[in-house]
Amino acid sequence: MRIVSPPEQVCLVVNRLADEVDLTVLVEGRPVLLRTVRLPSATSEDKLTQRLLGEINRTAVVAMQNELDGGAIERVYIFGSPAKRRWLADRIRDDLLLPVTVVDPFESVDLPDELVPAESGRFASLVGMLLDEVDGGRHAVDFLHPRKKPQPPNYRRVGLVAGALVAAVVLAAGYFVWDRIASMDREITDLAARKKQLDDSLKKAADQKKVIAAVDEWRATDVTWLDELRDLSVRFPQARDAIVLRMTLTPARGSGGAIDMQCLVRDPTIVVRMEHGIRDEFHQVRSKRVQQRGQEKAYTWQFESSMYLARRDKEQYLGKPAEKEKKAVKAVAKARPGPPSGKRPVQSSLQAKK
Numbered sequence: 001m002r003i004v005s006p007p008e009q010v011c012l013v014v015n016r017l018a019d020e021v022d023l024t025v026l027v028e029g030r031p032v033l034l035r036t037v038r039l040p041s042a043t044s045e046d047k048l049t050q051r052l053l054g055e056i057n058r059t060a061v062v063a064m065q066n067e068l069d070g071g072a073i074e075r076v077y078i079f080g081s082p083a084k085r086r087w088l089a090d091r092i093r094d095d096l097l098l099p100v101t102v103v104d105p106f107e108s109v110d111l112p113d114e115l116v117p118a119e120s121g122r123f124a125s126l127v128g129m130l131l132d133e134v135d136g137g138r139h140a141v142d143f144l145h146p147r148k149k150p151q152p153p154n155y156r157r158v159g160l161v162a163g164a165l166v167a168a169v170v171l172a173a174g175y176f177v178w179d180r181i182a183s184m185d186r187e188i189t190d191l192a193a194r195k196k197q198l199d200d201s202l203k204k205a206a207d208q209k210k211v212i213a214a215v216d217e218w219r220a221t222d223v224t225w226l227d228e229l230r231d232l233s234v235r236f237p238q239a240r241d242a243i244v245l246r247m248t249l250t251p252a253r254g255s256g257g258a259i260d261m262q263c264l265v266r267d268p269t270i271v272v273r274m275e276h277g278i279r280d281e282f283h284q285v286r287s288k289r290v291q292q293r294g295q296e297k298a299y300t301w302q303f304e305s306s307m308y309l310a311r312r313d314k315e316q317y318l319g320k321p322a323e324k325e326k327k328a329v330k331a332v333a334k335a336r337p338g339p340p341s342g343k344r345p346v347q348s349s350l351q352a353k354k
Helices: 045-066 082-095 120-135 155-221 225-235 269-278 321-334
Strands: 010-016 020-027 030-038 075-079 100-103 242-251 257-265 283-292 301-309
Touching: 010 045, 010 082, 020 045, 030 045, 045 082, 075 082, 082 100, 225 257, 225 269, 269 283, 269 301
Parallel strands: 010 075, 075 100
Antiparallel strands: 010 020, 020 030, 242 257, 257 301, 283 301
């Protein structure tokens, strides 16, 4: 095998001796089938060759069925002189249709031609063992170091190994349990931190919810003062008839609000007309202290008025208060005229009794 070193996966090595031939099947350089076939002595070379071809073919078939799992031999190697083995190589190549290589064992060593034996193939095994010995390799069959009877098993050593394995298993199990507990402790710590974070977030959310609820409650009960002022400006008498000296807007505790005004008017009937124009389902008006002011020429009457407002939605401000004002003007026109100048204060529709 050292001499051949075949690159093929499967090959057949043929080594013909004097009256026998060695047939070896190699798979990846490892012998899997060895046969030694004895050849007849008193016969012609042609018959020996024919007999050898049959044995090679038989060896190939047996190897394919038993050792190669249906594989095939890729090449045949023949040990010997190329000149003497050419005839056998040609017959194998022609009859068995297999590639053939003739290997001279002494090509691997530095030996003069006159010292090379005529039948060099017979020394293939010896040359191979010498090459293994020189290279320090291990022989496939070592006669110098035959197999020895195995030593009886050392049960003490087995016990020590078993004890060491048990100790290793116990330590591994203990480490696994410890690591698992430590992992669970870390997970508990992380979950506790996460819970605290969520509790803080929940507390902040609760505080925000209270603020939002307070804002919603305030919006639900608060008066839309801009819309109220817009309605009041529409319902209020014209500037030539009345002016506002002071106005106070106050939200109520529950819902709605109040407006306190101190005004000057040209005529006390304007106070009555103003009350009729403002008073509706959302407004309650009460005027008091309607009295004449002698030193004034344009606005000779002064009064104070308190207005109580009920909360309403934005859509309820879309009415037309001017129509109510027109109705109030018509109602005032039918009423009796007010007292002349210098007389007692005129009564409002709700209060101002003397």
